[in-house]
Structure formats: C-alpha cells, structure tokens
Amino acid sequence: MEDLAPQITRQRLLVEGHFTRPVDEAVIREFLAALPQALDLRVYGEPTIFAPGGAGREENEGYDAFVPLVDSGISLYVWTGASFLALVLFTCKRFDAGRALARTREFFAMTSVASQEF
Numbered sequence: 001m002e003d004l005a006p007q008i009t010r011q012r013l014l015v016e017g018h019f020t021r022p023v024d025e026a027v028i029r030e031f032l033a034a035l036p037q038a039l040d041l042r043v044y045g046e047p048t049i050f051a052p053g054g055a056g057r058e059e060n061e062g063y064d065a066f067v068p069l070v071d072s073g074i075s076l077y078v079w080t081g082a083s084f085l086a087l088v089l090f091t092c093k094r095f096d097a098g099r100a101l102a103r104t105r106e107f108f109a110m111t112s113v114a115s116q117e118f
Contacts, residue, residue, distance in 0.1 A: 001118060013097050015087040015115045019108035023078055023085075025049050025063065031107055032067040032074060038103050039095040042070040 021027065032047040047067040062078040071093035077086045087104055089095070097117045105113050 009092050009094065011089075011091050011094055011097070011117070013087075013089040013095075013100055013115065013117050015085075015101055015104050015113065017085065017105070017108075017110045017113035018083050019085055019110045020083065021107070021109040023063070023080060023108070025051065028063055028065050028076060028078070031104075032065060032076065034107065035074065035100065035103055036067065036069060039089075039100055041074075041091060041093065041095060044068055044070050 028049055029047055033043070035041075036043050045068045047065055049063055049065040051063050052061065062080040063076070065076040065078075067074050069091060072091045074090075075088045079085070085108065089100060097115075101113065101115050104110070
C-alpha cells in the first residue's frame with residue numbers, strides 16, 4: 001500500500017482467529033485494559049462495547065468494541081457463536097506487534113491465529 005502521509009507515524013495490526021475462552025462484556029473490558037498496558041499505549045477513555053442482542057443475523061451475534069488511545073485506538077469484533085474474533089490496532093506510536101499478537105493469543109486462549117501488520 002502506498003504511504004500517502006510519510007510524515008505521520010502509523011502502525012496497524014490485524015489479528016483474527018478462533019478462541020476458547022468464554023467471552024462476555026467483562027472479559028472484553030479486561031482485555032481492552034490489559035493490552036494497551038502491555039504495549040505501553042495510553043488509554044484516554046473507557047471502552048465502548050456494543051452487543052446488538054438479536055438485531056442482526058444469529059451467526060453474527062457477539063460484540064463490537066473500541067477503546068480510544070492517545071495515539072489512535074483499538075477495535076475488537078467478536079462472533080460468540082463461532083468463537084471467532086478480529087482485532088485491529090491502529091496507532092500513531094510504534095508498538096511491539098509480536099507482543100500484541102502473543103498477548104491476544106494467550107488472553108483469549110486462541111487455537112488458530114492469522115495476523116497482518118501494515
């Protein structure tokens with residue numbers, strides 16, 4: 001992808017995979033507090049967590065969550081029925097992508113993981 005703003009520091013990481021840990025709103029809050037701390041990223045607000053609760057298709061039920069960072073944000077999407085998640089970190093500060101991947105894998109007890117840094 002062409003870098004259209006080389007003067008702006010940006011790092012992105014997408015992580016997807018299947019998890020075995022039971023996930024609810026409390027678990028998501030715990031994760032969205034722990035991951036920024038592990039990566040030395042500063043949170044400036046509480047996580048926002050949505051659960052559509054039957055408004056969409058059953059196979060898409062789960063959670064959409066976001067936590068704002070001083071240097072951008074972290075989004076998490078969870079399909080509870082499929083035990084599948086997608087995590088997007090977007091920052092204007094460098095972070096250790098390997099550590100982010102390891103912490104996510106460990107926290108959710110993931111059995112399969114794919115990731116892409118860009």
